[in-house]
Amino acid sequence: MFSLDHKVIGIQYLITGFLFLLFGFALMTLMRWQLAYPLQPIPFVGNLFGPERAPGGIMLPEFYNQLGAMHGTVMVFLATVPIIVGGFGNFLVPLQIGAPDMAFPKLNMLSYWSFVVGGIVMLVSFFVPGGAAQSGWTSYPPLADIMPIGQTIWLFGMVFLITSSLLGAINFIVTIVQLRTPGMTWMRLPYFVWAQFVSAFLLLLAFPPLEVAAILQLMDRIAGTSFFLPSGLVVSGQIVTGLTGQAAGRLASGGGNPLLWQHLFWFLGHPEVYVLILPAMGIVAEIIANNTRRPLWGYRAMVSSAVFIGFMSLIVWAHHMYITGMGTTLAAFFQTTTMIISIPSVIILTSLFVSLWGASIRFTTPMLFALAFLPMFGIGGLTGLPLGLAGSDTQLHDTYYVIAHFHYVVAPGTIFAMFAGVYYWYPKATGRQMNTVLGTIHFWGSFVCMNLIFMPMFLQGLGGMNRRLYDGGLQYLHNAEFLKWHIPISMAAWTLGLFQIPFLLNFFGSIKWGTAVGQNPWNATTLEWSAPSPARHGNFERPPVVRRPAYEYSVPGAPRDFTPQDAD
Amino acid sequence: MQIPYVVDTRPDTGLYNGKLGVWLFLASEVMLFGGLFSAYVLLRMGAPVWPRHALNVPMAAMNTAVLIASSMTMVMAWASLKMRQWTRARGYLAATLFFGAIFLVVKFFEYSEHLRAGENPAHSMFFAIYYTLTGVHMLHLIAGMLAIAYFLGPGARMMRQAPEQFTNRIEAVGLYWHFVDLIWIFLFPTLYLV
Amino acid sequence: MTPNEPVVPDVRRYLLVFAALLVLTIVTVAISALDLGRHAAIAIAIGIATVKASLVAMVFMHLSHERRWLLWSMGAIGIFILGLLFWPAWDIAERLSR
Numbered sequence: 064m065f066s067l068d069h070k071v072i073g074i075q076y077l078i079t080g081f082l083f084l085l086f087g088f089a090l091m092t093l094m095r096w097q098l099a100y101p102l103q104p105i106p107f108v109g110n111l112f113g114p115e116r117a118p119g120g121i122m123l124p125e126f127y128n129q130l131g132a133m134h135g136t137v138m139v140f141l142a143t144v145p146i147i148v149g150g151f152g153n154f155l156v157p158l159q160i161g162a163p164d165m166a167f168p169k170l171n172m173l174s175y176w177s178f179v180v181g182g183i184v185m186l187v188s189f190f191v192p193g194g195a196a197q198s199g200w201t202s203y204p205p206l207a208d209i210m211p212i213g214q215t216i217w218l219f220g221m222v223f224l225i226t227s228s229l230l231g232a233i234n235f236i237v238t239i240v241q242l243r244t245p246g247m248t249w250m251r252l253p254y255f256v257w258a259q260f261v262s263a264f265l266l267l268l269a270f271p272p273l274e275v276a277a278i279l280q281l282m283d284r285i286a287g288t289s290f291f292l293p294s295g296l297v298v299s300g301q302i303v304t305g306l307t308g309q310a311a312g313r314l315a316s317g318g319g320n321p322l323l324w325q326h327l328f329w330f331l332g333h334p335e336v337y338v339l340i341l342p343a344m345g346i347v348a349e350i351i352a353n354n355t356r357r358p359l360w361g362y363r364a365m366v367s368s369a370v371f372i373g374f375m376s377l378i379v380w381a382h383h384m385y386i387t388g389m390g391t392t393l394a395a396f397f398q399t400t401t402m403i404i405s406i407p408s409v410i411i412l413t414s415l416f417v418s419l420w421g422a423s424i425r426f427t428t429p430m431l432f433a434l435a436f437l438p439m440f441g442i443g444g445l446t447g448l449p450l451g452l453a454g455s456d457t458q459l460h461d462t463y464y465v466i467a468h469f470h471y472v473v474a475p476g477t478i479f480a481m482f483a484g485v486y487y488w489y490p491k492a493t494g495r496q497m498n499t500v501l502g503t504i505h506f507w508g509s510f511v512c513m514n515l516i517f518m519p520m521f522l523q524g525l526g527g528m529n530r531r532l533y534d535g536g537l538q539y540l541h542n543a544e545f546l547k548w549h550i551p552i553s554m555a556a557w558t559l560g561l562f563q564i565p566f567l568l569n570f571f572g573s574i575k576w577g578t579a580v581g582q583n584p585w586n587a588t589t590l591e592w593s594a595p596s597p598a599r600h601g602n603f604e605r606p607p608v609v610r611r612p613a614y615e616y617s618v619p620g621a622p623r624d625f626t627p628q629d630a631d
Numbered sequence: 632m633q634i635p636y637v638v639d640t641r642p643d644t645g646l647y648n649g650k651l652g653v654w655l656f657l658a659s660e661v662m663l664f665g666g667l668f669s670a671y672v673l674l675r676m677g678a679p680v681w682p683r684h685a686l687n688v689p690m691a692a693m694n695t696a697v698l699i700a701s702s703m704t705m706v707m708a709w710a711s712l713k714m715r716q717w718t719r720a721r722g723y724l725a726a727t728l729f730f731g732a733i734f735l736v737v738k739f740f741e742y743s744e745h746l747r748a749g750e751n752p753a754h755s756m757f758f759a760i761y762y763t764l765t766g767v768h769m770l771h772l773i774a775g776m777l778a779i780a781y782f783l784g785p786g787a788r789m790m791r792q793a794p795e796q797f798t799n800r801i802e803a804v805g806l807y808w809h810f811v812d813l814i815w816i817f818l819f820p821t822l823y824l825v
Numbered sequence: 826m827t828p829n830e831p832v833v834p835d836v837r838r839y840l841l842v843f844a845a846l847l848v849l850t851i852v853t854v855a856i857s858a859l860d861l862g863r864h865a866a867i868a869i870a871i872g873i874a875t876v877k878a879s880l881v882a883m884v885f886m887h888l889s890h891e892r893r894w895l896l897w898s899m900g901a902i903g904i905f906i907l908g909l910l911f912w913p914a915w916d917i918a919e920r921l922s923r
Binding site for chain 3: 268272320323330378381388389
């Protein structure tokens with residue numbers, strides 16, 4: 064439970080993260096009912112929610128908003144990042160660089176438990192009077208400032224999660240810089256390690272401003288300050304007063320600026336999305352190299368691109384704020400940097416595509432997911448371009464188009480990479496292989512459903528349907544012809560849930576009944592496959608010596624079609 | 632296999648793990664206080680009026696000198712450890728704690744003065760950001776003092792058992808402590824002088 | 826076990842910097858009492874603070890003894906800090922000037 068071993072901690076992150084992933088998914092299934100059949104009682108579970116959330120089983124708008132805000136929060140902060148960074152990162156990075164563990168094992172354990180506490184705090188917020196946070200995962204003031212206590216709890220939860228990420232980021236960077244085994248030069252690192260390295264820097268530098276914002280919002284909500292409350296703010300016909308203590312009932316001093324929150328939030332928010340995608344690209348890169356039996360094409364370009372993305376991602380944030388009335392100079396600057404940052408992303412994707420050229424592809428289950436990642440991320444990325452340009456963003460901001468864009472990147476993007484990673488590294492963690500038939504069913508079902516869910520949302524968004532409307536836009540005439548899409552989308556979403564059952568059965572069943580395998584069942588080259596399956600405490604008997612780059616597949620003249628990094 | 636470079640430095644980077652770890656932590660702290668200063672700038676620019684001479688400059692100036700002195704004693708503590716002068720090192724660490732405590736006491740008087748006059752965080756934007764900035768700084772100071780107290784108390788065993796590693800830990804705490812001083816060096820003119 | 830990098834303590838240097846820091850503190854308080862206009866006052870105060878901070882960083886925190894890459898990395902952080910300080914301020918300035 065309180066193990067200091069990075070592999071145990073990695074699996075703890077993975078399992079906990081997947082539990083939150085399922086929880087976040089469940090929140091969404093409830094939302095999809097309301098969108099498809101607005102104001103109708105939720106079947107089966109409707110009466111479980113009580114009169115403050117769903118009287119007579121009919122979802123209240125406040126509850127819908129809670130589901131929405133928490134779906135985003137859970138998926139981003141409690142599921143995806145913990146899985147790809149905390150889970151895969153922790154498990155693999157020390158193994159891939161030939162180290163015995165992370166640089167600071169106790170800090171690692173602390174990071175995990177800080178994450179768990181943060182997650183519990185977030186869950187608890189559902190059960191307080193007024194319910195959970197309900198101002199979007201973005202918690203924009205003034206609304207978030209005046210919402211019930213669930214918002215305060217959200218802020219405290221974020222403090223724990225941010226602490227967890229910061230400590231983890233320090234651990235990753237020191238580990239990668241200091242603990243590389245002899246011969247493991249920077250350019251021999253597996254691409255996955257580079258991806259984690261850049262992501263760690265982003266977490267390290269971008270989270271603190273959000274911590275500041277959280278502190279300021281907490282001060283607004285608890286200490287009666289008005290950092291984000293403008294003077295003379297009127298809500299529902301009443302002037303906003305301080306909320307608690309001495310400030311209760313007195314006029315808020317005003318003078319605050321909601322834009323301050325937006326700047327601080329998105330300073331994190333944008334690098335955060337690169338944290339969501341870079342490790343995923345790392346996973347996909349590993350699996351593609353292995354299953355094409357060829358080196359990655361353009362490794363150096365991919366590395367430079369990852370580093371460049373990391374740097375640029377810290378100076379594009381205000382493209383989330385184009386419609387706040389910002390001036391043309393600011394908009395021009397951020398449009399420029401945003402367009403520039405799309406270039407390295409394209410380089411990485413192109414390199415991965417070209418890596419397939421002329422290869423003898425093994426269509427293993429991880430490879431199915433990795434291959435699907437490429438066009439899916441392509442769609443997600445390309446649809447981001449109109450959002451990055453202020454002119455088109457004016458039409459598309461806060462519509463279902465945005466939802467479709469980012470879900471394409473994260474859902475059949477990152478989450479597919481996660482599944483690929485699970486299928487690929489499961490033998491390293493357990494010594495057994497997952498079942499291929501179940502894996503194939505899981506893949507095709509998920510792939511089809513994801514596209515059925517998110518493709519129509521582009522249409523809805525282009526038609527002007529706003530996001531975060533508890534009735535799915537029913538009240539607005541301009542949405543009329545797009546409402547019909549809600550039902551098939553919801554059907555696809557629920558079916559997607561059903562298709563995760565083969566995965567869950569496979570994941571848990573294979574521990575006992577999966578085919579037992581040796582230490583390198585995929586015939587891979589990177590160092591983790593030189594350790595036993597499952598790897599033992601301390602990983603390697605003595606430090607491996609690395610003699611070659613990471614992807615020596617099909618080298619002419621070599622005895623086999625792969626040569627491990629540390630082979631003589 | 633043991634984790635390497637815990638005490639000795641890695642040849643190509645010139646660092647031991649803990650030192651890199653602390654510098655990275657400080658980088659994130661720079662971003663934290665940077666965010667706070669950014670909030671200050673944004674709020675002050677948007678404010679129609681901004682009070683001047685609302686704070687006690689002499690008290691704060693003295694506090695600035697106190698923190699600078701504490702930085703001096705902190706680096707001397709590390710220097711003494713490097714020269715294997717254990718008692719001196721402990722003396723300097725205690726002096727650092729002493730100066731830290733003085734800072735807190737002066738801050739306490741400062742805050743009391745304002746609160747008695749009704750100048751609490753809800754009073755105005757100026758005081759809101761004043762309490763937030765100095766409060767976050769103070770929390771960091773207290774955390775540093777707790778770390779130093781630990782190494783004077785329960786953690787002092789390592790001084791005899793693993794002197795090099797202990798010296799490294801004090802160096803790391805020292806880096807953090809100097810950073811807390813550094814932040815005040817910017818806070819003082821920003822809040823009190825301009 | 827290889828010995829630590831020789832970051833040798835230079836006590837004289839520490840004392841010199843200590844004195845300089847105290848002097849600069851007195852200077853910055855004294856200058857603030859003059860009436861120089863807001864922009865000049867801010868520039869000078871922050872300027873002196875930057876000098877003081879550099880002394881603390883370079884000497885007390887031994888940055889001048891560390892390898893170049895560490896210095897450059899910390900400097901790079903400065904770019905992001907400046908961005909975080911500058912762009913939101915520009916945003917507000919632009920809106921106020923309308």
